[in-house]
Amino acid sequence: MVAFIRYWLRWSILLQFLIVSSMVLSAAVFTSGCGSEGTSDSASSGDDDDDDDGGGTNPPVGEVDNDNFWIRVYDTAKYPYHMHATTGFADECKIDAAATDQTLDCVIEMNEGDLYFHQLQMHYNVPPDMCTYLTRTPYFFYNQEPGIGPSTVNYEVAYSTTGSLVGHNCTVDGVANTANSSTGPNGSPDGAGCSIDNAQLNFRELNFDPQNAAVSCVYDQQQTGGANCCFGDYTMSLTIWREDSGGAFSASSTSIDGKWGGSFTSCLGGPVRTNAWTDKSNDGWPLNLISYVFGEGLNTTFNLAKLIEEPKGYDTLTIANHYSTLAGVHDHTDFENGSAWASSKPYMIDPLDDRSGSDMRGWTTSDSYDFKCLDKAFEVRNRIRVYIREWDAYADYLAYISSAGVTVAPDRYGISEGDPSCVGIYGPCNDKYDIDDLVYSFQNGTGICAGTDATYDSCYDQSTVSNRKNFFPGIEY
Numbered sequence: 001m002v003a004f005i006r007y008w009l010r011w012s013i014l015l016q017f018l019i020v021s022s023m024v025l026s027a028a029v030f031t032s033g034c035g036s037e038g039t040s041d042s043a044s045s046g047d048d049d050d051d052d053d054g055g056g057t058n059p060p061v062g063e064v065d066n067d068n069f070w071i072r073v074y075d076t077a078k079y080p081y082h083m084h085a086t087t088g089f090a091d092e093c094k095i096d097a098a099a100t101d102q103t104l105d106c107v108i109e110m111n112e113g114d115l116y117f118h119q120l121q122m123h124y125n126v127p128p129d130m131c132t133y134l135t136r137t138p139y140f141f142y143n144q145e146p147g148i149g150p151s152t153v154n155y156e157v158a159y160s161t162t163g164s165l166v167g168h169n170c171t172v173d174g175v176a177n178t179a180n181s182s183t184g185p186n187g188s189p190d191g192a193g194c195s196i197d198n199a200q201l202n203f204r205e206l207n208f209d210p211q212n213a214a215v216s217c218v219y220d221q222q223q224t225g226g227a228n229c230c231f232g233d234y235t236m237s238l239t240i241w242r243e244d245s246g247g248a249f250s251a252s253s254t255s256i257d258g259k260w261g262g263s264f265t266s267c268l269g270g271p272v273r274t275n276a277w278t279d280k281s282n283d284g285w286p287l288n289l290i291s292y293v294f295g296e297g298l299n300t301t302f303n304l305a306k307l308i309e310e311p312k313g314y315d316t317l318t319i320a321n322h323y324s325t326l327a328g329v330h331d332h333t334d335f336e337n338g339s340a341w342a343s344s345k346p347y348m349i350d351p352l353d354d355r356s357g358s359d360m361r362g363w364t365t366s367d368s369y370d371f372k373c374l375d376k377a378f379e380v381r382n383r384i385r386v387y388i389r390e391w392d393a394y395a396d397y398l399a400y401i402s403s404a405g406v407t408v409a410p411d412r413y414g415i416s417e418g419d420p421s422c423v424g425i426y427g428p429c430n431d432k433y434d435i436d437d438l439v440y441s442f443q444n445g446t447g448i449c450a451g452t453d454a455t456y457d458s459c460y461d462q463s464t465v466s467n468r469k470n471f472f473p474g475i476e477y
Contacts, residue, residue, distance in 0.1 A: 064297035070094035074121035079114035089405030128297035131373035143269030147219040147354030149260035156239035168210035170194035188241035188249035227266035274305035316432040322389035323435035347471035
């Protein structure tokens, strides 16, 4: 009996070993068949089959490829995507290690639901002998309207013996508004000088509250739950006239030097407002990440935020940075300099100037995920810029894949797949907003823009300078 038990135990142990070995082998085979990404031939994982979200193998993270500077999507086998260089649908996002002075633009094609729900990981590699430094810059934009506040503000108000406002006047940046104003007793202001509704050309950057003798910059939206995006220094003087019992007015004046107080921390949008990019300067401007790579190379990942887990991170515009470059779509000119300046980038990326015409051409943000390969003098040797394009309808994405990039319709403005309820930007096909949606985001029933052929500027009349604020998304981060 004892011998039988020993014999049974030996076979039982052997049987368990065989079962476990079989399970490990099966898991290894399954793992090797999933998880794609990589250099282009596997970059369209699961493109043509919703049940096949993987294919190919991710290159090992941390093992430097000496031959190419490349960026790929790290495939978690959870969603279909396609990554390619803009030179062609099947072109890999890579630059040969021996190349110099090359700039390569690449696009990641993803469905908007997947982009919202899953975390997108970029896997990148720089060879050891290609450059000395690698810098990474995130995509980011102006989320609210920015501007440079007036440098000088001089204003005066006059109050009666009962405290009622009887007159006011002001001068902003050396320009006085004398409309409906006159001089009262003892030289006190009389009438309705100064603009209190921003209608006057010279005062549209100021909100003026004469009753309380207060002014604020129009780019400062803190009182309405927004951010202070008013930048620059000012010298401000205030003269208050008060009437005595005999009807005479006497004045007291104060003058201060200050700052309008704007902060980039709350004025910018994009990955810099998520947990994906925390490196910022003291004033909130995103800092470039830099690595010494000469003789070592670098192979690692950059993880974007999982929007579904971000507070108020409901718009894919936060990380989807691709926008139409067709002529006229995002072209815009300056407001106050005779159209001397122009840009083909959206206002939120390149504002050009503010409402008063202050030059903001050096205030451009970043429209790409920018990877620069630099030499010892920080000069760019090679560069890869990555753009993420979200697709509103999965059927359109599949048509794009099956046509090898010929049928391109990522944005849904019309009826979707015969469903009349899916019409326009507010239709159910467009679940999350991206940059191109800003062109159409204030359409009424028939649209104030002429369909998909509308130019960026035609949606809002630039001659009305107060419309400038509509060119910025205003996501509630």
